[in-house]
Amino acid sequence: MKALGDEITAAYPDGELLVLGLLKGSFIFLSDLVRAIHRPLQVDFLVASSYGDAMVSSGMVRLLYDPETQLEGKHILLVEDIVDSGRTLQQLVELLGERKPRSLGICALLHKHIASHLKHPVRFVGFDAPHEFLVGYGLDHAENFRHLPYVASLQ
Numbered sequence: 001m002k003a004l005g006d007e008i009t010a011a012y013p014d015g016e017l018l019v020l021g022l023l024k025g026s027f028i029f030l031s032d033l034v035r036a037i038h039r040p041l042q043v044d045f046l047v048a049s050s051y052g053d054a055m056v057s058s059g060m061v062r063l064l065y066d067p068e069t070q071l072e073g074k075h076i077l078l079v080e081d082i083v084d085s086g087r088t089l090q091q092l093v094e095l096l097g098e099r100k101p102r103s104l105g106i107c108a109l110l111h112k113h114i115a116s117h118l119k120h121p122v123r124f125v126g127f128d129a130p131h132e133f134l135v136g137y138g139l140d141h142a143e144n145f146r147h148l149p150y151v152a153s154l155q
């Protein structure tokens with residue numbers, strides 16, 4: 001976490017930084033990450049869901065909570081727990097881009113590198129992940145396992 005925090009700190013030497021946690025999955029990662037970033041920042045959240053109780057994406061990302069914080073003119077760092085098909089990110093980045101942020105960066109704890117076609121690449125990656133369904137450290141299957149203090153595979 002220290003290396004990722006240092007990388008993010010160095011990438012934003014000036015301007016307002018808003019760290020936008022994508023819930024629910026990023027809640028543990030986000031709290032560890034913001035404590036490893038050594039510069040002033042704001043925190044807000046987005047809640048979106050596309051998997052429901054399934055292990056494959058429904059293809060439709062539902063936005064369940066939209067942040068009230070003003071995004072215009074700020075560096076936005078969107079924090080994801082895991083990038084799989086990349087659909088969630090693609091759709092959210094399009095939406096947030098319309099709000100005229102100064103920059104829009106993406107950070108993910110885990111990246112499966114399945115989505116090679118990503119229009120908006122993930123700039124900050126914690127770990128490369130296997131092509132398996134992962135749970136724990138915030139990630140769920142049907143709302144179970146989020147509390148595990150480690151990441152595990154269900155396969």
Ligand SMILES: O=P(O)(O)OC[C@H]1O[C@H](OP(=O)(O)OP(=O)(O)O)[C@H](O)[C@@H]1O
Pocket residue numbers: 022023024025026048049050051052057080081082083084085086087088089139140
């Ligand atoms: O790259 P993708 O294929 O879009 O998958 C990644 C998304 O899937 C999970 O969210 P989910 O829809 O399960 O909601 P959750 O965070 O509430 O578990 C995960 O938290 C990511 O946000």
Ligand SMILES: Nc1nc2[nH]cnc2c(=O)[nH]1
Pocket residue numbers: 051082083084085132133134135139140141
């Ligand atoms: N919990 C969980 N959610 C996902 N959404 C997309 N891929 C995954 C995964 O491996 N685990």
